[in-house]
Amino acid sequence: MSGFRTEKQLSPEGVTTAERVNDERRRIGIDASATSPTVLFLASGIAWLVVGSLLGVIASFKLDLPDWLGTYAPLTFGRVRPVHLNTVTYGWISLAGSGMIVWLMGRLCRTEIRWPGLLYASAVLWNTGLLLGSVLVVLGYSGGMEWLEFPLPAAVIIALAFVLFAASMFRTFAARQVEHVYVSLWYILASMTWFPILYVIANAGLYQGVGEAAMNWWYGHNAITVWFTPIGLAGAYYFIPKVIGRPIYSYYLGLLGFWSFALFYNWNGLHHLVGGPLPTWAISVSIVASLMMFVPVLAVAVNHHMTALGHLNIVAYSPTLRFVVFGAMSYTAVSFQGSLEATRSVQEVTHFTHYTIAHAHLGMYAFVTMILFGAIYYILPRIAKWEWPYPHLIKIHFWLSAIGIVAYFGSLTVGGWLQGLAMNTAGVPFIETVALTGPYLWARSISGTLMTVAHCVFAYHFALVIYRAGPKRFAPAWFRKAEEVVAE
Amino acid sequence: MFLSVYILSPSSDPFHRHFRISRETQTALGPPSTRLPMTLLPAAVAIVIVALLGASLALAAFFWALRTKQFSVKQMNEGAYVIFDCGDEVGTPTDQMFKKPHPSADERIPD
Amino acid sequence: MMFMRSFVFFLGVLAAFALGWIGIVGMPDLMLATVKPPADLKRYTGEQLYGRNVYIREGCLYCHSQQVRAVGFGADQARFWGRPSVPADYLYDKPHLLGTMRTGPDLFNIAARQPSEGWHVLHLYNPRLVMKGSLMPPYPWLFDEKVTAGPGEKALLLPDPPRGRVVVPNADGRALVAYLLSLDHTYPVSQVVAADDTAHTQK
Numbered sequence: 001m002s003g004f005r006t007e008k009q010l011s012p013e014g015v016t017t018a019e020r021v022n023d024e025r026r027r028i029g030i031d032a033s034a035t036s037p038t039v040l041f042l043a044s045g046i047a048w049l050v051v052g053s054l055l056g057v058i059a060s061f062k063l064d065l066p067d068w069l070g071t072y073a074p075l076t077f078g079r080v081r082p083v084h085l086n087t088v089t090y091g092w093i094s095l096a097g098s099g100m101i102v103w104l105m106g107r108l109c110r111t112e113i114r115w116p117g118l119l120y121a122s123a124v125l126w127n128t129g130l131l132l133g134s135v136l137v138v139l140g141y142s143g144g145m146e147w148l149e150f151p152l153p154a155a156v157i158i159a160l161a162f163v164l165f166a167a168s169m170f171r172t173f174a175a176r177q178v179e180h181v182y183v184s185l186w187y188i189l190a191s192m193t194w195f196p197i198l199y200v201i202a203n204a205g206l207y208q209g210v211g212e213a214a215m216n217w218w219y220g221h222n223a224i225t226v227w228f229t230p231i232g233l234a235g236a237y238y239f240i241p242k243v244i245g246r247p248i249y250s251y252y253l254g255l256l257g258f259w260s261f262a263l264f265y266n267w268n269g270l271h272h273l274v275g276g277p278l279p280t281w282a283i284s285v286s287i288v289a290s291l292m293m294f295v296p297v298l299a300v301a302v303n304h305h306m307t308a309l310g311h312l313n314i315v316a317y318s319p320t321l322r323f324v325v326f327g328a329m330s331y332t333a334v335s336f337q338g339s340l341e342a343t344r345s346v347q348e349v350t351h352f353t354h355y356t357i358a359h360a361h362l363g364m365y366a367f368v369t370m371i372l373f374g375a376i377y378y379i380l381p382r383i384a385k386w387e388w389p390y391p392h393l394i395k396i397h398f399w400l401s402a403i404g405i406v407a408y409f410g411s412l413t414v415g416g417w418l419q420g421l422a423m424n425t426a427g428v429p430f431i432e433t434v435a436l437t438g439p440y441l442w443a444r445s446i447s448g449t450l451m452t453v454a455h456c457v458f459a460y461h462f463a464l465v466i467y468r469a470g471p472k473r474f475a476p477a478w479f480r481k482a483e484e485v486v487a488e
Numbered sequence: 489m490f491l492s493v494y495i496l497s498p499s500s501d502p503f504h505r506h507f508r509i510s511r512e513t514q515t516a517l518g519p520p521s522t523r524l525p526m527t528l529l530p531a532a533v534a535i536v537i538v539a540l541l542g543a544s545l546a547l548a549a550f551f552w553a554l555r556t557k558q559f560s561v562k563q564m565n566e567g568a569y570v571i572f573d574c575g576d577e578v579g580t581p582t583d584q585m586f587k588k589p590h591p592s593a594d595e596r597i598p599d
Numbered sequence: 600m601m602f603m604r605s606f607v608f609f610l611g612v613l614a615a616f617a618l619g620w621i622g623i624v625g626m627p628d629l630m631l632a633t634v635k636p637p638a639d640l641k642r643y644t645g646e647q648l649y650g651r652n653v654y655i656r657e658g659c660l661y662c663h664s665q666q667v668r669a670v671g672f673g674a675d676q677a678r679f680w681g682r683p684s685v686p687a688d689y690l691y692d693k694p695h696l697l698g699t700m701r702t703g704p705d706l707f708n709i710a711a712r713q714p715s716e717g718w719h720v721l722h723l724y725n726p727r728l729v730m731k732g733s734l735m736p737p738y739p740w741l742f743d744e745k746v747t748a749g750p751g752e753k754a755l756l757l758p759d760p761p762r763g764r765v766v767v768p769n770a771d772g773r774a775l776v777a778y779l780l781s782l783d784h785t786y787p788v789s790q791v792v793a794a795d796d797t798a799h800t801q802k
Contacts, residue, residue: 023573063702063734066727070737077736078658108570140656144694180567190612197616208693210686211628216695218624226616238571247568262612263546266619275668276697277684281532282627348673352664352701423701426677430704435732437702531630535622542618549607556603 026110033112034103035383037119037168039466041099042376044127046459048091053452055084060445064438074138082142082149083134089228090150090158091130093368095123097231098165100375101188103383104238105169108185109176115168122164129157145212147220148202155203159196166192183254184238187230190262194226210277218269224363225265229331232368233300235375236328241307243321243378244314249306257299264292271342275351290342297335304328319394323374326402330366334359349424354437354444355416358409365451366405373401373458380465389470393461400454408447415440636690639786643691643778650778653771654696657738664698665707665782681708681785688784703735710783717756719776720768724755741772 059080062068069075106113113119133154136142142149150158169192173185181189202219241248248254267289270282308325315322337359340346350356377394381387388394415437422433464470643651654660667684668675675683684707689695698705713719721728724742726735744764748754754765768776 027573062736066734066736067725070725071739073740076657076738078661079656081661082658142655142658144655144660144696146660146699178570180563180570182567182570186608189608193609193612194616201620207628209631209689209691209695210697211624211631212693213689213695213697214627215624218620222619241568242571245572247565247572251564251568259611259615262615263618266615267622269619270623272699273697275672276666277686277689279627279630282623286623344672351673352699356699424674426674430678431730431732434702434734441734531626535626538618538621542614545614546611549611552607 027107030106030110030112031103031383033116034106037113037116037123038099038102038379038383040120040123041095041102042380043462043466044123045092045094045096045099045372046376046455046462048087048095048130049455050452050459052084052087052092053448053455055080055087057445057448057452059084060441060448063441064445073140079138079140079142082146083137085147086137086149087130087134089147089223089364090133093228093231093364093372095126096372096376097228097368098122098126100231100235100372100379101169103379104184104188104234105172108182108238109173109178111172111175111177113168114171114175118164118168122161122168125157125161125164129154129161132157143203145216147223148216152203155199159199159203162196162199166196182238183248183251183258184234186258187234187237190258191227191230194222198222198226213273213276214270214278214282217272220272221269222266225268228364228368229261229265232327232331232371235371236300236304236324236331239320239324239371239374239378240304240328243318243324244308244311246307246311249303253299253303257296257303260292260299261296264289264296268293268342271347274342274344274347287342287344291339293335293339297332297339300328301332319388319391319398320374320378322398323370323377327367327369327371327374330362330370334362334367337362349420350416351420352423353416353420354412354440355420358412358416361405361412362409365401366409370401370405373397376462380462384465384468386465386468386472388461389464389472390461393457397454397458397461400450400457404447404451404454408444408451411440411443411447415443631686634687634690637687637786637788640688640690640784641781643781646774647778647781649770650774650776650781651696653741653775654778655694657775659706660696660698662700662702662735664701664705666697667705667707675705678704679712680705681711682788684784685788687788703733706779706782708782708784710780711785714780716776716780717753719779720753720772721755721757723768723772723775724757724766728758738772741768741775742766743769 058069058075059077062075062077062080066077073079102113102119129150133150136151136154137149141151143151143155148155169188173189198219202215207215237248237254268286270278270286271290274283274287276283304325312325315325341350341355341359377388419433419437422428422436423430665684667681669683670676675681688707689697718729722730722735723738725737725739726733727737742755744761744766746764748765748767752767754767757766760766
């Protein structure tokens with residue numbers, strides 16, 4: 001099979017020139033088949049990133065200056081905040097993640113993308129559903145549950161879009177030319193199997209009362225379990241070894257990591273309701289499952305770390321590796337934090353505070369989003385056939401994002417913890433728990449603004465590549481000259 | 489199983505114009521008394537049975553995989569290499585699109 | 600062999616998913632079917648339901664919770680937020696509004712804590728009129744400016760009223776206040792569980 005390496009072929013000498021040329025030709029063909037759908041998904045994802053980030057900034061400043069734009073109903077905090085959440089998750093992460101999946105599917109199956117028409121339809125429907133849902137929520141039609149605010153018409157459109165996307169991907173997978181299914185594909189295949197079922201059950205309106213609350217948070221955490229986290233892990237498992245040029249440290253660990261992930265993570269949902277009016281045993285089960293997550297997370301962390309060990313200097317010149325390593329380390333951090341955060345002792349303080357928000361952004365941004373950035377920096381030149389013209393813009397993007405999220409996480413973690421302690425202290429008037437969060441909320445607004453600027457820079461740079469603008473490069477957009485690194 | 493009942497009610501709010509969609513079923517249905525009632529002990533028994541079934545399935549799958557040699561060392565190693573292309577040298581970073589840098593390329597890579 | 604492998608993979612993946620759903624959604628929901636509505640829990644009136652929709656529409660959920668934690672877990676009782684809430688209290692709630700943030704106080708028993716309609720109306724118009732330092736947004740679109748208050752309408756007592764006009768709550772505003780004033784779950788329930796999981800009998 002062309003491109004499929006055995007131990008005999010470990011060195012390039014084992015591969016004939018003809019095989020190499022053939023392989024490259026096939027790869028170019030595969031990339032070409034993936035180009036249009038991938039660019040469509042990536043571009044719309046980045047558009048929603050900019051929109052969603054702006055909405056987040058607006059929501060954040062409204063908590064600093066509550067009367068700002070206070071007479072305009074569509075921009076009230078209670079409407080902007082859910083639209084921010086829905087557009088960055090179902091918009092940016094889902095669309096950019098789908099773009100990454102399309103490209104990865106072609107590469108990992110070593111075959112052209114099948115049924116691309118379905119992908120175009122999916123992208124159009126998905127964007128339509130997002131637009132419809134966002135407008136409806138802003139006008140006041142909300143489903144009322146967190147993560148499920150889009151009214152039924154928008155949800156149906158998005159579900160349909162996802163099914164079309166999955167159909168094309170499964171069809172491509174069925175036509176694969178490789179004997180071995182790489183670990184990234186396990187996560188991708190599982191996610192595409194899980195998410196439609198999850199989304200349909202959650203939007204079907206089957207429950208009420210606290211039973212519905214259980215369903216709500218089973219869904220809320222499972223959306224992370226079955227869709228967002230697999231996107232991040234699929235990316236990390238591919239790009240870290242690919243860019244460094246060494247295989248994953250231990251495939252066995254990868255196997256253990258995947259199945260323990262699937263088994264434990266699905267039970268986590270009720271850790272969002274600790275202390276709430278639900279059967280104690282159910283909440284305890286979720287807390288235990290949250291702690292069990294140490295197993296898959298450690299497996300992934302060891303795998304990635306040992307793969308990169310001794311080669312981390314490459315982050316100095318590879319934008320992709322820089323973003324992806326940041327993301328992979330953040331995965332370990334957010335998961336460890338999450339496991340401990342699920343315990344009753346920590347929850348007593350942090351539940352209902354901004355601490356939770358900080359944790360959520362560590363996961364969705366520092367982990368998934370940063371990996372998606374890295375993936376896009378790798379994928380786009382290969383399909384657009386144009387290298388990123390301005391490496392300094394990539395640097396600006398990285399540093400604003402990194403500083404932004406670290407400051408965001410730091411400020412809300414500290415602020416939220418203090419808020420929780422104050423709330424649990426009987427003599428402290430409630431308004432004082434609000435007052436003490438003031439400076440931390442300002443810090444969050446500033447961090448969010450930094451991140452939004454980074455996204456605008458990224459979007460501009462992305463557009464430059466699509467339009468083939470800027471200097472034409474024949475070498476990769478590295479941060480430092482090649483000889484400096486090779487000499488190390 | 490409950491069906492959502494959409495209730496339309498008028499509003500004077502300019503952004504609502506004529507109607508609002510809501511999803512409460514309170515006037516249509518009462519508490520879920522039509523369901524099979526279950527106290528803690530039967531629930532615990534049921535969940536233990538389900539868990540045992542699940543665990544047996546998992547163990548069965550594990551032993552099947554061992555028996556059919558899914559976990560051969562060779563296969564595992566090959567799996568990790570599937571991401572590399574023919575021309576990739578193992579150990580060399582691959583974040584580059586063009587194999588031969590243009591002589592003037594270095595001038596265009598600012599720090 | 601490839602088919603068998605794929606089959607095992609997808610079966611395993613679906614089983615893991617199904618198990619999770621059974622464990623934390625299916626089973627609790629079945630158990631909750633035994634819960635009977637407390638005698639003192641009244642169904643929402645039409646206007647209160649309408650107000651509940653306004654509550655959902657404006658996203659009040661994102662800053663306010665509607666669940667009181669157990670005795671000894673947090674300081675909810677010390678803040679006079681009421682007795683710990685139980686599943687029975689939520690039987691008529693769809694969608695549930697348990698909430699996950701307390702940028703503002705818990706509202707589960709707000710009607711018992713703050714029964715003044717005038718206070719709520721002022722607070723919704725601009726929270727900083729009654730609570731200095733509040734981060735809550737103002738909701739002027741729940742109000743109408745008129746030349747004179749109509750029959751049965753009470754004008755807001757504003758420190759700085761608009762010239763020659765009065766401000767009265769419109770249908771949305773009245774409904775939301777009606778809903779807030781229905782949030783009283785201080786009636787006793789037969790069992791209230793404390794943080795150490797021993798059941799206490801609520802007096």
